[in-house]
Amino acid sequence: MKPIIKSFLFSAMILFTAENTIAQNMSVKMTQKNDPKWWKEAVVYQIYPRSFKDSDGDGVGDLKGIISKLDYVKSLGIDAVWLNPIYTSPNDDNGYDISNYREIMKDFGTMEDFDLLLKEMHKRGIKLVMDLVVNHSSDEHEWFKQSRSSRDNKYRDYYHWWPAEKGKPPYRWSFFDVNSDAWKYDGQTNSYYLHYFSQKQPDLNWENPKVRYEVYDMMKFWLDKGIDGFRMDAFQFASKDTTWPELPKGYEKNIIKYYGVGPHLHEYLQEMNREVFSKYDIMTVAEGAGSSPEDAMQFVDPDRKELNMAYHFESVDIGKHLKDFGLVKYKEIFSRYDEAFKNKGWLSIFLANHDQPRMVSKFGNDTPEFREISSKMLSTFVMTMRGTPYYYYGDELGMDNIRFNSIEDYKDVDTRNKYIGLKNKGGDLQAFLEQQKQTSRENGRTPFQWDTTQNAGFTTGTPWLKVNPNYKTVNAEAQEKDPNSTLNYFRKLVKLRKQEPAFVYGKYTLLDKENPNIYAYTRDLNGKKFLVLLNFSDKDANYNIGFSTHKSKIILGNYKSRKGIKANILQPYEAQIIELK
Incomplete structure (x- = not known):
């Protein structure tokens, strides 16, 4: 996409x-x-x-x-x-x-x-x-080469065309085009073709x-x-x-x-x-x-x-x-x-x-x-919610x-075309690059x-x-050797999800709904119930779930120790999976 x-x-x-x-x-x-x-x-x-x-x-x-x-x-x-x-x-x-x-x-x-x-x-x-x-296909696909060659070619209706003699086509915004116009003029047949994305990505005509x-x-x-x-x-x-x-x-x-x-x-x-x-x-x-x-x-x-x-x-x-x-x-x-x-x-x-x-x-x-x-x-969240988890390489x-820092480092058509379009309009290019660092x-x-x-x-x-x-410190080889690494924690989460059907099929119940820092919920199935506590903030955060977990067991968490942390408080970005008794 x-x-x-x-x-x-x-x-x-x-x-x-x-x-x-x-x-x-x-x-x-x-x-x-x-x-x-x-x-x-x-x-x-x-x-x-x-x-x-x-x-x-x-x-x-x-x-x-x-x-x-x-x-x-x-x-x-x-x-x-x-x-x-x-x-x-x-x-x-x-x-x-x-x-x-x-x-x-x-x-x-x-x-x-x-x-x-x-x-x-x-x-x-x-x-x-x-x-x-x-x-869409590429404009270098044989279908499009044939389609643009003449108006009576058998592949003409494989794409969306608008004859220029009808005037300017109805405006449509292109996601990738520098000029934000999804109709591209093609002089070979004096017509416009539709591309919702790059001009090299003509839209196929599914009505055909x-x-x-x-x-x-x-x-x-x-x-x-x-x-x-x-x-x-x-x-x-x-x-x-x-x-x-x-x-x-x-x-x-x-x-x-x-x-x-x-x-x-x-x-x-x-x-x-x-x-x-x-x-x-x-x-x-x-x-x-x-x-x-x-x-x-x-x-x-x-x-x-x-x-x-x-x-x-x-x-x-x-x-x-x-x-x-x-x-x-x-x-x-x-x-x-x-x-x-x-x-x-x-x-x-x-x-x-x-x-x-x-x-x-x-x-x-x-x-x-x-x-x-x-x-x-975050991995705890993905692996304990109801639904099939999709996990991206390297996470x-x-x-x-x-x-x-530089537009020259980017290869992506989206970023580069946005930069060119903004430059043509005299926009703030440095602010744009700062935004791209995050997005x-x-x-x-x-x-x-x-x-x-x-x-x-x-x-x-x-x-x-x-x-x-940062690959010198963040890499798979180093994390393989560390039992507490993010890599090995992920493996534990996958194993737990496969062992406990409640994380797949169990009922989801949101707790402490208005808490601005804590995401808390339970997953329960056939009498087995788990509590998931997640602190999405960089500070200690209180939670109120309406019941005590004093006699329950933390079966997986992302902190080595909770020493000195009193009940109903999570440390920064702490995750706990608790089997409730």
Whole structure:
């Protein structure tokens, strides 16, 4: 998904089905209407391939690099990997502009490398989910080359065109365009084509059934290889109101209403389910299911046969930092979604991905004093809430924002185009760069920090994006040796989640609702009850949960000792998981 979307979109969806379910082993007696499923119990680990591990010294992560680190990935206890795009692409948007959906980008390797990756992942019991980018293609895709060649070409209607003789097309805002105009004039046929994102990412015309069935055929190509599903990028925009109504004042405050979830989106998803999903045991993730839990439920209600897991963005649409947004409002978001999905449908939970800054820098505290402890607290949150957790590579180490000083350090089309647009308008470029230090998505794309060798062990060459200078102290090798590291704490959390079904299926109850510093809740299932206490502040904080935990047991916490801390007080960024008696 493209970066600005994260500021507008509140929902997305996921469908998992598979053969050997963890649920069969757990034999969970449910107290709610949700049936046990392996995909509800899974932990999904997201890998940004360009930044994970480089095997050949060209500075770009690749498939062989991932293969070489699969034992590490397996050691985390995760069940599935979501892999960002690896298809052939000119890389205008780091792979989200695809020029051939059935080839591997040379930077990442070959199809033989991919086949080996899939085999080695399955050998370790890890499922592979690939990114699917079909709201748009690259302008270098053969479909678009043909489409723009003449008005009567058979591929012309694969994209949205507006003939210039009709006058200027209806205004649409482009997320990535310097001029913020989603219609790009193309002199070859005296017409404009639509691009909601970069001008090198023309939008496909999903109203054309030939486009839809081309996509379905391509999906089957990969599924027949044995992959375990797709994460569908920006799919909420696939259906458009092609009457092109005028956008009302203030449209940008509810972009999904005017840009996404068009009149036929549900029809397309139901058709996709019939033609593809129903024929395979797969997992699919699709962005953008409306702006409320009620909207999301339309996509994930099992009776509708579309998708069945909501992946909402409201929890990361909070501005620069959680402390500015406020914890009380933040708790309300999660509680509202949990209430809506408590009897049917399913949620996911995440605090980071490739379109976000680093988790600890946005939701915690990445100063040397608190980086490690607040990272552990945030991981505790992700692993103890109801919903399938998505965990971004490097967060298990507490990797944080790199905070580039110069525009030359950025490779991202979003940041660079915003900078150019602001420069053209005579804006404050220094203020913009300061803001990007906190909000740019490239903060979350720096190379994985494996060890203390040159370039953090990511590459023997020059990395495509600079390595965070703190890799000398924040790296996987050092944390493997430390039983109290953030890495090993994460492993303990994953193990606990798998051991205790209450953290997957248990009822969620918010406590101490108006507390501005403490997030407290219980998870209970079949008579077993756990209390989770999280201090989101950098100071000691009191809590009032309405009952005593004096005789209960702390089964996991991020502080080595609570010596000298009286009851009902949490230390800065402290996390406690308590089994209640």
